[in-house]
Structure formats: C-alpha cells, structure tokens
Amino acid sequence: MISESQIRNRLDDYLSGNESLDSFSDWLSRASASINYNDNALSHLVASLQNRLDVYFDGIINESSLVNELRSINSLNDIKEYEASFAEVVSQDRSERSRHLRIEFSNSPSQCEILSIA
Numbered sequence: 001m002i003s004e005s006q007i008r009n010r011l012d013d014y015l016s017g018n019e020s021l022d023s024f025s026d027w028l029s030r031a032s033a034s035i036n037y038n039d040n041a042l043s044h045l046v047a048s049l050q051n052r053l054d055v056y057f058d059g060i061i062n063e064s065s066l067v068n069e070l071r072s073i074n075s076l077n078d079i080k081e082y083e084a085s086f087a088e089v090v091s092q093d094r095s096e097r098s099r100h101l102r103i104e105f106s107n108s109p110s111q112c113e114i115l116s117i118a
Helices: 002-017 021-035 039-057 061-076
Strands: 082-090 097-105 111-115
Touching: 002 021, 002 039, 002 061, 021 039, 039 061
Parallel strands: none
Antiparallel strands: 082 097, 097 111
C-alpha cells in the first residue's frame, strides 16, 4: 500500500528534476490504485495531484504552471504539527467569564483563534 511519504518523495524527485513528468504520472496512476481511502489526507493528496496532471495533459496549463501548482500542493499539505491552547478568563468579581481557544499550525503563517466558547 502506498503512503503519503512515498508520494511526496516521488513528487520531490519530479520537482527537483530527478524524474520525468511521464514517469511520475505513470507511477502515481499505478500506485494510487492501492491507496487507503479511509486516510483522508492521503486520498486528498492523490486526488489533488491527479487533477492537476489531468489539467496539464488536457493542454489547459503548461508544464511551468503545473510545477507551480504541484509545489503549492506539496507545501499546503506539509503541515504536520499544531499547537492548541485553551484558557478561561474570569473577571475579578467573578461576574464575567470567557474562554479562548488558539490553534497555531507549524510551517505556515496561518493561525486560527476562536474566542468566547460557551
């Protein structure tokens, strides 16, 4: 069964010029037949890559655009760690209470902050 790291390694080989586009595309097509569709991240990665390859092979985008899109997919899906913190703030007279949840993703400037959770 294929893994996300195997796909990323082969994608890196193509993006760095160590593998041809045809070779990568043929391999992905064969290898994706054995993916675990219960693994949402893996199936999303494969679908995203296959979609971009289809658009390229249909002549809608050129290879330079394809490379940019594949790099983008590879970096977007590269978030592996996150940190979450939860705090409850109570006023001095204990009349007001608020809860704060903050989530930060590594390898990305993105951050999500949810305030006032009941």
